Amino acid sequence: xxLRPYLNRWVILGALGIAGFLLxxxxxxxxxxxxxxxxxxxxxxxxxxxxxxxxxxxxxxPTSTLDPVSAAATPEVDVIAAGGYVQINGxxxxxxxxxxxxxxxxxxxxxxxxxxxxxxxxxxxxxDGYAWWYVVAPYDExxxxxxxxxFLAVIPPP
Amino acid sequence: xxxxxxxxxxxxxxxxREFIVTWDDGHVSKYPFGLLRAACPCASCRGGxxxxxxxxxxxxxxxxxxxxPSTRLANVVAVGSYALTIVWEDGHDYGIYNWxxxxxxxxxxxxxxxx
Ligand SMILES: [Zn+2]
Ligand SMILES: [Zn+2]
Numbered sequence: 001x002x003l004r005p006y007l008n009r010w011v012i013l014g015a016l017g018i019a020g021f022l023l024x025x026x027x028x029x030x031x032x033x034x035x036x037x038x039x040x041x042x043x044x045x046x047x048x049x050x051x052x053x054x055x056x057x058x059x060x061x062p063t064s065t066l067d068p069v070s071a072a073a074t075p076e077v078d079v080i081a082a083g084g085y086v087q088i089n090g091x092x093x094x095x096x097x098x099x100x101x102x103x104x105x106x107x108x109x110x111x112x113x114x115x116x117x118x119x120x121x122x123x124x125x126x127x128d129g130y131a132w133w134y135v136v137a138p139y140d141e142x143x144x145x146x147x148x149x150x151f152l153a154v155i156p157p158p
Numbered sequence: 159x160x161x162x163x164x165x166x167x168x169x170x171x172x173x174x175r176e177f178i179v180t181w182d183d184g185h186v187s188k189y190p191f192g193l194l195r196a197a198c199p200c201a202s203c204r205g206g207x208x209x210x211x212x213x214x215x216x217x218x219x220x221x222x223x224x225x226x227p228s229t230r231l232a233n234v235v236a237v238g239s240y241a242l243t244i245v246w247e248d249g250h251d252y253g254i255y256n257w258x259x260x261x262x263x264x265x266x267x268x269x270x271x272x273x
Contacts, residue, residue: 043165043257047237053172053230087224093248113196115226140220155224 078154080133084120088112089153102132109145117155124149127157161185163257168242170234177231177244179260187264191231194244195270197263200252213262219270 080086088096095113099106102125112118116137121144123133130148137143138158162183169178177189197218201207204215223229230247239244241256255263264270 043168043236043239047165047167048234048236049169049173050234051169052175060209089226093228093250095246113221113223115195115223115228117192117222117224136221138222140217143220148245158222158224 028043060148079153080120080149080152082122085155085157086118086120086152087155088114088116088151089152096147096151098147100145102146110143165257165260170231172231192229193265195229195246196221196223198253199255199259211259214259
């Protein structure tokens with residue numbers, strides 16, 4: 001029997017196409033039925049929940065005429081004062097030298113960390129062009145010294 | 159009961175700024191983000207490899223870090239089955255917190271009382 005008339009290019013391409021399709025189907029079926037890569041992890045990322053921060057809605061103050069008496073009584077928020085709380089800010093993660101006395105030549109007692117919170121005890125004293133405040137860590141009285149106000153941000157008491 | 163160092167679930171609550179691990183033995187550890195950052199176990203935060211031990215430094219408990227990009231948790235990524243990497247909003251992501259480290263970092267009165 002002479003098969004040559006049937007072996008034109010379309011028949012060959014068709015056969016190749018069907019073969020490829022069957023191969024694909026086989027691979028998909030193997031992929032579906034084989035067990036997932038699941039070793040005894042004990043902890044999987046699925047056990048992790050993220051609760052997002054509330055979307056910040058700025059407090060829109062009602063446009064009211066301020067009572068001059070109560071306005072005067074409101075303490076200023078952004079001023080460092082003894083008894084208030086401050087946080088180290090703007091050191092790019094390097095932290096801030098807390099010194100044994102005001103001034104850039106005083107010894108460094110320790111390095112306060114970026115974002116670290118302190119209670120202001122006394123000050124300010126001016127030295128080397130900076131205002132210095134004596135600050136103490138809330139949970140460690142030994143973590144105390146003079147800090148340049150440049151890198152302190154006022155925060156509300158926790 | 160033996161203290162478990164296997165976590166059941168982990169929750170990063172950005173709203174309360176709190177990281178919560180529920181352990182297999184039922185104990186629940188709540189870490190303020192500031193404590194977690196102060197206790198970052200990476201070599202640069204701990205002052206070099208020679209200072210690295212498997213438990214947190216005692217000093218991290220007396221440090222209080224306030225709200226700032228460095229204490230805002232951006233993401234938590236599982237490292238295999240043994241640890242987590244915490245990504246902070248200031249981009250710092252070198253700290254690998256393994257389960258033993260986190261368990262010994264638990265700031266609750268019960269866990270801290272034993273020290
Ligand atoms: Zn670190
Ligand atoms: Zn505990």
